[in-house]
Amino acid sequence: MTWVLSDDVTAFPGDAEDWLLRDPVRNTVPLTVLRGLRSGVFGDGILCGWFVEDDEIAGAMLHTPPYPLLLGAVPVGALGSLARELIALDRAIPGISAPLEVADAFTRVWWRPETFRRSERLYRLTTLAPHGTPGFSRTATAADRDHLVSWFRAFQTEAHVDRDADPTPLVSARTNREELVYWYDGGSPVSMAAFSQPIAGMSRIGPVYTPPELRGRGYGSAVTHAATAAAQAAGASEVLLFTDLSNPTSNSIYQKLGYVPVGDYASVSFA
Template identity: 30%
Template sequence: MKINNFDAPKLFYQQAKEYLLRYEAEHNLLLGISQALIHSPDRYGNQPYLATVEEEDKIVAIAMITPPYNFLLSKVENFAAIEMIAQDLYQNKISLPGVSGLTTETEIFAQQWHNLTHQAYEIEMHLRIHQLKQVEPIPKVSGFLRLATENDRALLFNWYEEFIQEAAPSEPTSIEKTVNYHLGQNHIYLWKNEVPVSMSLATKATQNSSRIGLVYTPPEYRKKGYASACVASLSQQLLDQGNQTCYLYTDLANSTSNHIYKNIGYKPVCDWNIYQFDAI
């Protein structure tokens, strides 16, 4: 078993693509970030950590870090690869705020990292990956979906800040940089009923699939069906544009959002955990 490190995202993706696509749903986030690293290199300011682990010339695990975000771990076919990755990160003196990935893989890695660094860790979020191939009919609500524009910038700054505070308070993100990037890439959509009342975001995972995220409705507009309408309409638009599948993550602690997405047609695929490490 050996580990391979890559400086060039394009070369990394060429080597990792087949394995990532073999488990496309589980790897939709890693696939999307790989595309961003190749086509929008300024999206992440620092040099990424990109690695594959091979056994008998076949990839059995993939690791990715885009600082300052969490370490991302792929589906692992031989759990011995996890210790090898942890050792490589430790020997290269790479600090980690946390790890995100499939349930068993992240649990094993968190323990391995604790053994090496003595950093305490705790589960931050239990998520579930869902996929959709056909939108189910839902009750109609007033309004329509539209692409966010530069005129929405101030609103998006406020909503994104509120979303982070509510859903991911430990997320080490620059609100201005993130909003500017997604606006420039035409990723952000709004549901408008006289005024904007809900938002969501769509990014490419593969040539034939996209991922929906950043679903947010301000408290004063909730329980009116706007988020459902926004996600359903955006999902249908993505399918109409040629995507075969849409992916999204839900927080298992939020029963409302899980119910909403189920009604739209999203079906669970697997669970995904986020662990946070205490600072040394």
């Protein structure tokens, strides 16, 4: 049993991607980040890896600084050796994002203490339910970039995620792929949501952001509905989203739209 690590995303083998694609729902984040890596969104300093057991790939990881280490449904028994490999490389790991049991297991073997945890739940859509919020949706364009970047930064700060990351390259790439949706009311944008172009029929909604002064009016529900419909129109048969378990309002909103729980995840920050 061994991990193979590389700083060249072109070395990421097809078998490792196939392993991720066996469960595109639980591996949703690594799959979408892998696509971003191949399109050059995340810049320098990347690290990718795959776990080999009995001559077969049985796990994969991605790290794109300054974002956390990403692990999908990796065997828990593989995490001790991964931690040792990363320590040997003197790799700075600011945190981990993974299914809960994987995040907990890695946190136990990592040498730096946990300083913050965001508990999350992954949901998948059953049947999209209607909403009654006034307004209309619009796909964002390149002309909206500065405004979108400001809302992405606000989301990162409020949600305690990726706070050291500049969202500009990501916003530009997602705008080019027509993945960002506004909800309008009264002639102005009042909420924003993103969706990922489908991979193996899977698309994920997020982030979803409404400025604090505009909350409580149904805009988050409306823009999530619009982004979900856009994902389905793009060919998604599975539409997913993550919620912050500390926010009961968002969890309730998404369930009313037709989303049901799949499993729990965690984003953990290290000292």
